Amino acid sequence: MKLGRLNHVGVATPSIEASVALYRDVLGATGVSEPFDLPAQGVRVCFVDTPNTQIELIEPLGQASPIHGFLAKNPAGGQHHLCYEVPDILEAKAWFEGKGARLLGEPRIGAHGTLIFFVHPKDMGGVLTEIMETPKGAH
Structure with missing residues (x-):
């Protein structure tokens, strides 16, 4: 298995609008997507x-929401x-399981429209880690 690039850092927030204002007005971010819901x-x-x-x-x-508990x-x-991106999500799943890592659920479609899964923070140095199949045509 080959770990790919860092795709994103997930930041929990009680208000996307307030966070967007921070990134735009304080940090100068210009590329901000429209917020969208992922009910699943x-x-x-x-x-x-x-x-x-x-x-x-x-x-x-x-x-x-799992984020509700985090924000509590x-x-x-x-x-x-x-x-992190990986070229093949099923290969990555088997690799992590073979190493004894605990996965939090089965692969499912994430916010980028590709398959993802999460690895328990206790098996990743205290960091909740999302593994995402590299989107087709990316990079």
């Missing part, structure tokens, strides 16, 4: 482009996960 994952997301990766702003969609512990928000 219980989140609303928005991407902020940077020269070498993206920031994924993540807001909960209701009390059942971190009310101001904060880094939620790192996302």
